[in-house]
Amino acid sequence: MSVTSIRLPGRARGALSARRRRWPTSLVVGVAIVVAAAVLALLGPLLLPDPNHQDLLTAALPPLSAGHPLGTDALGRDVLAWIASSIRISALVAVSVVTVAALVGVAVGLLAGYVGGAFDALLMRLVDLQLAIPPLLLFICAASVVGRSLLVIIVLLAIPSWVPYARVVRTRVLVERERASVAAARLAGASHLGVLVRELLPATRSLVIVLASLQLGWILLWETALSFVGIGVHPPSTSFGYMIAQGRDALAQQWWVVAFPGLVLALLVLASNLIGDGLGEQLDVEVEVTDA
Amino acid sequence: MTRYLLTRLAQGVAVVLGAVAISFLLVNAVGNPVDALGTGAQLTERAHRELIHQYGYDQPLPARFADYLSRLLRGDFGTSFRSEDSALALVLRALPNTFLLILVSVVLAWLIAAPVAIRSVLKRDSRSDRVVRNGLVVIQGVPDFWLALLLVIVFAVTLGWLPAIADGSPSAIVLPMCAIALPLVSTFVRMLRSQLLEVMTSDFVIAMSVRGLSMRKIVLRHVLPNALPPIVTFMALQLGWLLGGTLIVETVFGWPGIGDLAVTATTQTDLPVVEAAIVLTAAAYVLCNLLADLLVVALDPRIRVAGR
Numbered sequence: 001m002s003v004t005s006i007r008l009p010g011r012a013r014g015a016l017s018a019r020r021r022r023w024p025t026s027l028v029v030g031v032a033i034v035v036a037a038a039v040l041a042l043l044g045p046l047l048l049p050d051p052n053h054q055d056l057l058t059a060a061l062p063p064l065s066a067g068h069p070l071g072t073d074a075l076g077r078d079v080l081a082w083i084a085s086s087i088r089i090s091a092l093v094a095v096s097v098v099t100v101a102a103l104v105g106v107a108v109g110l111l112a113g114y115v116g117g118a119f120d121a122l123l124m125r126l127v128d129l130q131l132a133i134p135p136l137l138l139f140i141c142a143a144s145v146v147g148r149s150l151l152v153i154i155v156l157l158a159i160p161s162w163v164p165y166a167r168v169v170r171t172r173v174l175v176e177r178e179r180a181s182v183a184a185a186r187l188a189g190a191s192h193l194g195v196l197v198r199e200l201l202p203a204t205r206s207l208v209i210v211l212a213s214l215q216l217g218w219i220l221l222w223e224t225a226l227s228f229v230g231i232g233v234h235p236p237s238t239s240f241g242y243m244i245a246q247g248r249d250a251l252a253q254q255w256w257v258v259a260f261p262g263l264v265l266a267l268l269v270l271a272s273n274l275i276g277d278g279l280g281e282q283l284d285v286e287v288e289v290t291d292a
Numbered sequence: 293m294t295r296y297l298l299t300r301l302a303q304g305v306a307v308v309l310g311a312v313a314i315s316f317l318l319v320n321a322v323g324n325p326v327d328a329l330g331t332g333a334q335l336t337e338r339a340h341r342e343l344i345h346q347y348g349y350d351q352p353l354p355a356r357f358a359d360y361l362s363r364l365l366r367g368d369f370g371t372s373f374r375s376e377d378s379a380l381a382l383v384l385r386a387l388p389n390t391f392l393l394i395l396v397s398v399v400l401a402w403l404i405a406a407p408v409a410i411r412s413v414l415k416r417d418s419r420s421d422r423v424v425r426n427g428l429v430v431i432q433g434v435p436d437f438w439l440a441l442l443l444v445i446v447f448a449v450t451l452g453w454l455p456a457i458a459d460g461s462p463s464a465i466v467l468p469m470c471a472i473a474l475p476l477v478s479t480f481v482r483m484l485r486s487q488l489l490e491v492m493t494s495d496f497v498i499a500m501s502v503r504g505l506s507m508r509k510i511v512l513r514h515v516l517p518n519a520l521p522p523i524v525t526f527m528a529l530q531l532g533w534l535l536g537g538t539l540i541v542e543t544v545f546g547w548p549g550i551g552d553l554a555v556t557a558t559t560q561t562d563l564p565v566v567e568a569a570i571v572l573t574a575a576a577y578v579l580c581n582l583l584a585d586l587l588v589v590a591l592d593p594r595i596r597v598a599g600r
Contacts, residue, residue, distance in 0.1 A: 026429070125307070126310075128306070128307045129307050132307045132311060132532060132574040132577040132578060133314065134532040134536040135532075136551075137535065137539060137550070137569065137570060137573055138314070138570070140554045140558050141557075141558060141566045141569065141570055142318055221435055224435060225435070225540045228437055228540065228543075230555075230559065231555070231558060244437070251441065251444060252449045255445050258438070259445075262435060262438030265435055266435060269432075269433035269434075269435070270429070273429055
């Protein structure tokens with residue numbers, strides 16, 4: 001994911017929170033989708049069959065069959081149960097990756113913006129490099145060498161994901177460090193670390209929040225894409241991508257095996273975009289991101 | 293101008309070197325692939341040692357990197373483990389296919405996105421503008437490989453109009469092109485729209501509208517050309533991102549591009565091909581960005597005057 005444009009708050013920081021009392025519609029819709037997905041994911045293990053349970057007697061059932069509301073795949077696995085379980089694992093991967101990426105990216109961005117010099121130059125070359133190697137190509141190639149456990153996938157996805165945080169935080173710090181309050185803090189005897197943590201870090205908060213919520217969607221797509229081409233999450237762990245890839249072999253006979261997991265995935269990515277846009281509106285920052 | 297281009301060239305070389313280092317580390321970080329074959333009836337202890345020596349895995353890491361670099365400089369990316377072809381030839385055969393697919397998809401996406409963005413700017417904040425923009429947010433979240441499969445269900449399986457896999461016929465490009473282009477439309481519209489709106493705040497736009505030019509004419513003749521240079525730069529910078537989506541869609545259709553090649557090479561642990569794919573993709577990216585720099589200079593006379 002890379003940042004294409006940032007708009008920063010135009011007014012003083014304190015005035016932001018109370019400005020709008022109503023939540024933007026996009027935020028409401030986005031949160032509603034996430035809540036629905038969370039309910040499905042959490043109730044799944046209680047109400048639905050084991051997603052890995054295969055039963056050829058109930059194979060290839062169409063949607064709305066008794067006991068299988070979204071049907072079963074060619075091996076008799078329940079599609080709804082698979083979706084519920086995939087939401088859990090996808091959420092685990094996406095949240096872990098975004099957390100690691102945000103922590104690393106913010107730290108690097110703060111340092112690069114504040115220290116500048118060679119460290120900053122090195123960071124910018126890393127940014128160039130990240131843009132030049134398509135993340136998916138890197139993941140695909142890396143998977144050939146380092147295996148594909150859940151932990152490996154999280155680490156792999158985090159490798160290019162910290163860069164956008166570093167970029168927006170660095171840009172913000174370059175502006176913020178010229179403020180009189182920073183000079184005043186230094187004069188009052190604050191250490192460099194103190195300035196970084198107390199003066200500069202809070203200024204980047206809303207940017208990081210918005211970026212993180214937008215990035216969740218991209219990580220979801222990456223994770224699923226890897227699993228789709230057969231080098232990501234695989235059974236017994238469940239992923240939308242794996243089921244879509246399975247359904248591909250019987251596309252003409254069992255369209256629902258492909259259609260429903262993809263639909264839920266699209267809704268989740270949509271929710272991430274809506275929440276990102278809505279939060280941006282609420283916090284008055286705009287981070288335009290693109291990637292795949 | 294020359295100095296600017298030289299700086300960009302140096303940065304490009306740095307990026308390619310970085311890609312070389314990454315591909316090397318990726319392939320060498322986990323020990324040598326010969327060990328993974330194991331020894332036994334098929335591979336004697338002696339043949340095992342010879343293989344390790346043949347591929348240079350008995351050398352220390354820095355020596356191997358130096359050797360790798362000097363091989364690359366001579367254009368030798370090694371031979372594919374799985375076929376007798378050179379890795380370079382395999383990748384060079386795949387790259388044009390990928391770029392062709394990206395090119396037609398981007399053109400298609402712009403053909404849809406440009407009129408939508410211009411209309412959105414002209415009828416800003418009208419009801420229809422809001423509906424279109426909300427629709428675009430929905431499209432943006434659609435996974436392209438899933439869209440690709442839906443297109444196959446409808447147009448290849450049900451209607452039988454178009455081939456579902458790349459069979460060499462010209463019509464085989466239509467479905468992958470649509471699957472890549474549709475999600476792009478959303479991004480392109482947002483990008484062009486925000487660029488247009490930014491240029492619209494310039495004084496010359498106000499001056500023109502005061503002189504009685506229609507808004508339509510101002511946007512098409514004067515605002516649009518001014519919004520183009522940043523978009524060319526953006527497109528070149530985001531080539532890696534464009535490639536990302538293409539890679540997965542390629543595997544759906546068996547399109548003989550870099551994505552299909554990389555996935556196959558990965559599942560077969562064909563390391564030379566993996567290395568070549570990364571390095572040459574990065575090199576292609578750098579080249580495209582240099583071309584875009586030149587194009588921007590051609591599009592924006594102010595840069596030439598400034599002698600950047």
